[in-house]
Amino acid sequence: MESLPHCETLLLEKQGPALLVTINRPDVRNAMSLQMVAELSTVFAQIEADPIIRAVVLRGAGGHFCAGGDIKDMAGARTQPAADGEADPFYRLNRAFGQMIQQVNESSKVVIAVIEGAVMGGGFGLACVSDVALAGPTAKFGMPETSLGIIPAQIAPFVVERIGLTQARRLALLGLKIGAAEAERLGIVHQTADSDGQLEELLAQALERVRHCAPGATAETKALLHRVGKEPMSGLLDSAAEKFAQAVRGTEGNEGTMAFMQKRPPKWAEND
Structure with a gap:
């Protein structure tokens, strides 16, 4: 892949087919600044066309993932009057985050x-x-x-997509805080660990599974999943059948079939 971009708020490390992205503002519990939003956007844009990177691992430094928006950026936006013909600074601040999170959501990478x-x-x-x-x-x-006294403007639609309207209502309208066990029950997270060591084991297992799945098929499958509920089912299934035929006849389909018949791992599952 190309050299990784220089970032001041992120630590980047390539590890086999994965890019480890660590949010690195531990002094503010990794609060999300405009600079961090821009740097995350740059990273995801750069790796989108990179066939070597198949997964992105997001985590935070210093024991926290991300404590929300940066208060300094909010204060800075408050002091900037909305100029004639220009969007309100708070609109620009909020919308920039929404564009980045949509970009992460739609990334072809795992x-x-x-x-x-x-x-x-x-x-x-x-x-x-x-x-x-x-x-x-x-x-x-x-x-x-x-x-x-504010609203979860950019994240609310993604929370609804994740856990459904009923549970999103409760969390958002009551401003609740919940632990890992309830987050797993609601479907916010898939697995919980009892220790730091177990958390690293779960990550290693997930990355191993990524390595065993064909990158092109994985990207197409993710794109297909995102289309569900947003277009008529008949047309979606027609399109999916076309994608299936292309996959079966494609390089990965041929390799997967040969590997299965020859009782060997496919090439994409080989260690780098």
Whole structure:
């Protein structure tokens, strides 16, 4: 892949077919600044066309995932009057985050969130757009916006997609904070760990499964899943059948079939 972009708020490390992205603002519990939003967007844009990177691991430094929006950015936006003909600074701030989280949601890569400590506001939204979410014992999830007199404007649609309207109503309208066990019960996370060591084991297992799945087929499957409920079923199934035929006749389909018949791992499952 191309050299990784220089980031001030993120630590980037390539590990086989995975890119480890660590949010690195531990002094503010990894609160999400405009700079961090821009850097995450840049990273996901750069790796989108990179065939070597098949998974992105998102986690936070210092024992916290992400405590929500950065208060300094909010204060800065408050001091900027909305100029004639220009969008309100708060609109631009909020919408920039929404564009980034949509980009993560629609990434063709497998996004794995490793979650510890504070998972609030925007951090909660980021967890809700992961493909695989793994929570440690210290994880605390919340949508505190209404208790602060604001609204979860950009994350609410993704929370509804994740856990359904009924549960999203309760969390958002009461500004609740919940632990890892309830987050797993609601479907926010897929697995919870009792210790840091077990959390690392769950991550290793997930990355091993990514390695065994064909990257092209994985990307097409993720794109197909995102279309469910957004277009008529008949047309969706017609399109899916076309994608299936292309996959069967494609390079990965041929390799997968040969590997199965020859009782060997497919090439994409080989260790780098």
